Amino acid sequence: MSWRNCFREAIKHTDWRGVFQGRSRLKPMPHHLSYSNPRYNMVKYTDSDNFQVMHDHHFGLMFMHRGDHKMISVGGQFNIYSRNAKRSMVYSPKFGYVVFYDHFVRKKV
DSSP, X not given: OOHHHHHHHHHTSOOHHHHHHTSSOOOOOXXXXXXEETXXXXXXXXXXXXXXXXXXXXXXXXXXXXXXXOEEEOSSSOOTXXXXXXXXXXXXXXXXXXXEEEEOOOSOO
């Protein structure tokens, strides 16, 4: 791997130790699954190895797990896909409201 490719991959990773120690902040980045920048009026969707980003006209933004093909609804409304993942919202004084999705994979890895 070249130095340039190594640096490109390092930019994509989050310094979790710095986040938990309070030295750095979590910020949405263009390589995340869903990224919006209202300043530049930009929205970007990026598929990952585990999830595919999908859009449904009735339910809005959704993620499909590539292993078991379950759909995860990002919105908080109740729908047919609500049982596929547990959604919990936590308030943090530093970051505001943070939403966690807990998805149980059906298929053995």
